[in-house]
Structures are given as structure tokens and as C-alpha cells.
Amino acid sequence: xxxxxxxxxxxxxxxxxxxxxxxxxxxxxxxxxxxxxxxxxxxxxxxxxxxxxxxxxxxxxxxxxxxxxxxxxxxxxxxxxxxxxxxxxxxxxxxxxxxxxxxxxxxxxxxxxxxxxxxxxxxxxxxxxxxxxxxxxxxxxxxxxxxxxxxxx
Amino acid sequence: xxxxxxxxxxxxxxxxxxxxxxxxxxxxxxxxxxxxxxxxxxxxxxxxxxxxxxxxxxxxxxxxxxxxxxxxxxxxxxxxxxxxxxxxxxxxxxxxxxxxxxxxxxxxxxxxxxxxxxxxxxxxxxxxxxxxxxxxxxxxxxxxxxxxxxxxxxxxxxxxxxxxxxxxxxxxxxxxxxxxxxxxxxxxxxxxxxxxxxxxxxxxxxxxxxxxxxxxxxxxxxxxxxxxxxxxxxxxxxxxxxxxxxxxxxxxxxxxxxxxxxxxxxxxxxxxxxxxxxxxxxxxxxxxxxxxxxxxxxxxxxxxxxxxxxxxxxxxxxxxxxxxxxxxxxxxxxxxxxxxxxxxxxxxxxxxxxxxxxxxxxxxxxxxxxxxxxxxxxxxxxxxxxxxxxxxxxxxxxxxxxxxxxxxxxxxxxxxxxxxxxxxxxxxxxxxxxxxxxxxxxxxxxxxxxxxxxxxxxxxxxxx
Numbered sequence: 001x002x003x004x005x006x007x008x009x010x011x012x013x014x015x016x017x018x019x020x021x022x023x024x025x026x027x028x029x030x031x032x033x034x035x036x037x038x039x040x041x042x043x044x045x046x047x048x049x050x051x052x053x054x055x056x057x058x059x060x061x062x063x064x065x066x067x068x069x070x071x072x073x074x075x076x077x078x079x080x081x082x083x084x085x086x087x088x089x090x091x092x093x094x095x096x097x098x099x100x101x102x103x104x105x106x107x108x109x110x111x112x113x114x115x116x117x118x119x120x121x122x123x124x125x126x127x128x129x130x131x132x133x134x135x136x137x138x139x140x141x142x143x144x145x146x147x148x149x150x151x152x153x
Numbered sequence: 154x155x156x157x158x159x160x161x162x163x164x165x166x167x168x169x170x171x172x173x174x175x176x177x178x179x180x181x182x183x184x185x186x187x188x189x190x191x192x193x194x195x196x197x198x199x200x201x202x203x204x205x206x207x208x209x210x211x212x213x214x215x216x217x218x219x220x221x222x223x224x225x226x227x228x229x230x231x232x233x234x235x236x237x238x239x240x241x242x243x244x245x246x247x248x249x250x251x252x253x254x255x256x257x258x259x260x261x262x263x264x265x266x267x268x269x270x271x272x273x274x275x276x277x278x279x280x281x282x283x284x285x286x287x288x289x290x291x292x293x294x295x296x297x298x299x300x301x302x303x304x305x306x307x308x309x310x311x312x313x314x315x316x317x318x319x320x321x322x323x324x325x326x327x328x329x330x331x332x333x334x335x336x337x338x339x340x341x342x343x344x345x346x347x348x349x350x351x352x353x354x355x356x357x358x359x360x361x362x363x364x365x366x367x368x369x370x371x372x373x374x375x376x377x378x379x380x381x382x383x384x385x386x387x388x389x390x391x392x393x394x395x396x397x398x399x400x401x402x403x404x405x406x407x408x409x410x411x412x413x414x415x416x417x418x419x420x421x422x423x424x425x426x427x428x429x430x431x432x433x434x435x436x437x438x439x440x441x442x443x444x445x446x447x448x449x450x451x452x453x454x455x456x457x458x459x460x461x462x463x464x465x466x467x468x469x470x471x472x473x474x475x476x477x478x479x480x481x482x483x484x485x486x487x488x489x490x491x492x493x494x495x496x497x498x499x500x501x502x503x504x505x506x507x508x509x510x511x512x513x514x515x516x517x518x519x520x521x522x523x524x525x526x527x528x529x530x531x532x533x534x535x536x537x538x539x540x541x542x543x544x545x546x547x548x549x550x551x552x553x554x555x556x557x558x559x560x561x562x563x564x565x566x567x568x569x570x571x572x573x574x575x576x577x578x579x580x581x582x583x584x585x586x587x588x589x590x591x592x593x594x595x596x597x598x599x600x601x602x603x604x605x606x607x608x609x610x611x612x613x614x615x616x617x
């Protein structure tokens with residue numbers, strides 16, 4: 001990883017500390033600054049409210065020319081998060097062909113919060129959940145709360 | 154004609170009176186009453202009626218059965234053995250021998266096809282799978298040398314179908330297959346042999362798209378695939394392998410004739426560069442898309458284009474209203490007087506920062522506007538500055554890799570005629586940015602140089 005990338009990550013961390021989005025806590029390890037651990041509270045206006053989700057943000061060596069990789073370490077019932085042990089999330093500006101260097105981690109974190117409030121079923125990684133979100137919102141929210149109770153407390 | 158050799162059981166008893174028969178008038182009488190001369194017609198052509206030799210046989214129908222109910226007259230049904238060539242032939246006494254043959258034939262090879270499954274695997278696609286079980290008991294094979302002829306019959310039926318697909322020189326005799334099929338196996342272990350044939354095929358049902366060329370249609374089902382699989386189930390591959398029902402003939406394990414092998418390989422869908430199913434095509438497409446994850450984004454910008462980007466010292470005006478700005482790539486603050494690279498879209502960055510990005514993507518990191526337009530202009534200026542004979546500097550095709558950009562009054566017979574002098578119109582070509590032309594005149598473009606050399610070579614060639 002280039003010195004420029006490290007410098008940028010340090011700068012971004014400083015920015016995040018100065019202006020941390022609400023309901024978010026960032027654990028930063030200077031010895032391994034390419035891996036951020038984020039503790040995220042389920043947004044109040046979402047069915048994820050009350051849950052605490054652990055995320056990992058990994059910065060590639062080519063950062064900021066390649067997007068960071070976001071993964072949920074806490075299981076979450078969400079159309080845009082893969083329902084496996086990776087819990088990967090890949091959409092919007094996180095996509096390799098959508099990413100551009102001026103994007104910042106703060107923007108990524110805000111995107112995640114937004115997606116928890118309003119999932120994007122048209123760009124889903126879990127089609128069955130997306131379908132349920134679109135066609136049976138009640139059942140979707142019930143499942144979300146069920147999973148929050150089971151995994152995210 | 155009188156026969157005296159009699160079986161003991163049918164010898165006339167002592168008390169029995171001999172009957173006489175006249176061949177002339179068919180009369181009958183007792184010998185002890187009238188002698189051996191016919192009392193009616195005095196004929197001497199008479200005969201003693203004996204058990205095994207009844208002269209009335211021939212005249213039976215004429216005479217009818219007379220009232221003589223003498224039990225000594227043998228009934229036809231109780232005819233003595235050996236006196237009749239067909240004595241054992243009694244179609245009604247026993248089961249029809251052919252019936253028994255058939256029942257024997259049925260016994261050795263019991264086949265059943267079960268587990269036929271249709272499972273839809275996608276829109277318009279389904280799989281058919283079936284399992285055929287065939288049990289052959291060794292005892293049946295031993296007793297019936299000709300083996301399960303029912304199978305042989307079916308085998309030969311299939312063989313007839315297959316003959317077209319068979320390479321010349323292979324035995325085409327169905328009977329031969331029947332033999333090989335049914336021959337007793339050396340490894341008789343007393344267990345019934347079960348050959349199992351898992352048959353899987355898939356087909357698709359989708360409407361044709363008449364507006365677009367379709368990829369070569371996969372066969373709805375490979376007839377040869379099915380048939381050779383069936384052969385495997387029946388213990389005999391079409392190639393005539395001396396195997397048998399005791400081999401568990403998996404389809405892929407059997408030697409096939411080349412055509413069958415070809416079809417089998419195709420049905421796998423991963424054979425070389427061609428595919429025969431939508432599924433396989435989708436797999437390849439998604440694989441390609443994964444390999445080039447950024448395929449939607451433009452490719453890298455050329456080094457010349459990057460080098461040609463104008464550099465400028467940051468002015469107060471560029472900092473904007475806040476009075477401070479940063480390079481959005483490295484996020485370092487940029488101060489007045491620092492040199493930055495300005496893209497055609499007016500966004501500016503540190504030169505090392507933006508060139509690192511442009512080496513991967515020909516877009517502005519901010520607004521994604523490409524710098525290719527600038528690239529074209531740079532090419533134009535280079536060509537305009539160094540290539541005196543260029544006639545196509547403004548032609549975008551000329552700037553594409555591999556394009557020679559030769560235009561001229563060529564004809565199909567002599568396409569290489571290129572104007573040797575600059576037409577005056579080039580200098581005032583509206584597409585040429587004159588301001589940049591002067592700027593780029595000092596830069597050399599390798600592309601233009603090569604094109605130039607090629608042109609010179611051609612123009613001196615055909616024209617002599």
C-alpha cells in the first residue's frame with residue numbers, strides 16, 4: 001500500500017472522528033489501518049432498531065482507486081447483504097465500476113445506514129429477501145426483527 | 154400286407170375273433186364265419202384287421218364309423234408308439250411349446266424402467282432422468298443359451314436405428330450383439346446381475362427469436378446419447394464391446410464410436426469454445442463479466458493523453474468560495490501556487506494522483522467525463538505538426554489502435570494510392586484545433602510517425 005493511500009486513510013479516519021455519523025462507532029487500529037471495525041446501531045426508523053451490528057471495512061491496496069470492501073460480521077436479514085458467513089455488501093458506490101476516488105468512507109457509512117432504513121431490492125444480493133421486501137413487507141419486517149433478536153442483541 | 158409284429162400289449166387275445174376286411178367292397182366279416190374270401194364280392198383282396206394295422210383307416214370317412222363297438226379296435230388317440238411319425242405331436246395335450254419358450258425368455262432378463270423424473274430447471278428448460286434396472290440371473294443365462302431374446306430383439310431394433318451413426322467397419326449384425334449380450338458370463342457368482350443405466354437429458358423449450366440470429370440450437374435431446382445409454386443398460390454398448398450385463402455400464406465409462414463421443418462431449422457444455430445450451434452460455438458470459446469487473450467503466454487513458462493534460466498553478470479563483478481546496482484523491486490540501494493538472498471538464502487534481510486513476514480509467518474521478526476528446530485533439534496536433542502529408546488527421550478512425558487512416562483516391566484494383574502532397578484544405582480543416590495544434594507541434598506522436606512511414610512506403614510502392 002502506497003504512502004499516499006495510508007495518508008488518505010489516516011485523513012479519512014480523522015474526518016470520521018470529527019464528524020461521526022450518529023449511531024456509529026469506529027474502532028481503528030493504527031497497526032492495521034486498512035481494516036476498520038465499525039459498530040453500527042440499527043437506525044431507529046428501521047426494523048433493525050435495537051440491533052447492534054458489527055461491520056468490517058477493508059481498504060484495498062489500491063485505495064482510493066478501488067472501493068473499500070464492506071462486510072457485516074453480525075448476521076442481518078437484508079436484501080443487499082449476503083446471507084452467508086461473509087455478509088458482503090456490494091452495491092452503489094461500493095461497486096468497482098461505480099467507485100471513484102473522491103468518495104469517502106463517511107459516504108460509505110452513510111450509505112449503509114440509508115440502506116438499513118431503505119433497502120434496495122432492485123440491486124439485491126439476496127433475491128428471496130428482496131422479493132419478500134417488495135411483496136410482503138410485514139413478513140420481511142418480522143424476519144428482520146427475528147434476526148435482530150437472535151443475532152444482533 | 155398283414156403285419157404280425159405286435160406289441161405284447163396289443164396282441165389279440167386267444168378268445169378274440171379275427172375280423173376280415175375286403176378292399177374291394179369294404180365289407181367286413183368274421184374270419185371264422187366266412188373265411189378270408191369276401192363273402193359279398195368273392196374278392197381275394199382282403200385283409201385281417203389287426204390292432205396296429207387297420208385297413209379301414211383309408212376308408213374311414215367313406216364308411217363312417219360303423220356300429221361295431223368292438224373295443225379291440227384301437228382308437229386313433231391310443232395309437233401305439235412308433236407307429237406314427239408324429240406320435241408325440243399333440244397340440245392340445247400340453248402347453249404350446251412356444252409359450253414355454255416365451256416364458257423362458259422372459260425370465261432371464263427382467264427389465265424395468267423406473268424413476269423417470271421431469272424436473273424443471275428454469276424457464277423453458279427441464280431435465281429428464283430415468284433409471285433402468287435390468288436383472289439377469291445366471292441360471293437363466295445358463296439354461297437358455299440364446300439369452301434374453303427379448304432384449305436382443307430390442308437391441309437389434311435400436312441397432313437398426315443406429316446404423317447410420319455407426320462408423321463403417323463396425324459389426325452391424327444385430328444377431329451378433331444378441332450373442333455377445335447373452336453369452337454366459339465367466340464370472341457367474343450366483344447373484345443376479347443388475348445393470349443400471351442412469352439417463353439424464355435436458356431440453357429447452359423456448360420460442361425462436363426470429364429477429365436475431367440464434368446460437369446454434371442444441372439438440373433437444375441427443376438420440377445417440379439416449380440410445381447408447383440404453384445399450385449400456387442392456388449390457389451391450391453399440392460399439393460391440395465384449396462386456397455384458399454384469400458390467401455396470403455407466404455411460405461415460407463405455408467406449409463409444411466417435412460420433413457418439415462427440416455428442417456426449419457436447420452435452421456437457423464445456424467443450425472448447427462453443428456451447429450448446431443457454432445455461433452454458435450464461436455461465437461463460439458471467440465468467441467473462443467477473444474477469445473484467447470494471448468492464449462497464451472505460452478503459453485506461455493513453456499515456457500521451459495523460460501527459461498532454463494541461464498543468465496550471467492554483468489560483469485564488471480555483472479555490473472557490475471557501476478559500477481552501479483539496480485534491481479529492483489524496484485529500485491533501487492544495488494551496489495557491491501549487492501546480493495541478495486540469496482535466497477537460499475543468500476538474501483538477503494533483504498530477505500523480507489523477508494520472509494513477511487515468512491509467513486505469515479514462516474518466517474524470519469527479520464527474521466521469523472522459524479525457525478521450527482531449528486525446529483526439531492531441532493526436533490531431535501531433536499529426537498536423539509532424540506529418541506533412543496527412544490527409545486524415547481529423548478522422549477519428551485514424552486514432553484508433555491498428556487503424557492506418559489512409560484515405561486517398563484508391564480504387565479496388567489499386568487501393569494504395571495516397572496523395573503525395575498536402576491538399577490545401579487540410580491546413581484549414583475545421584476539425585483541427587489550431588490553438589492546440591501549435592501547442593502540440595513540439596510533441597512527437599509515435600502513432601503519427603508510424604503512420605507517416607507506412608504512408609511513405611505505400612505511396613512510393615504502387616506508384617513506382
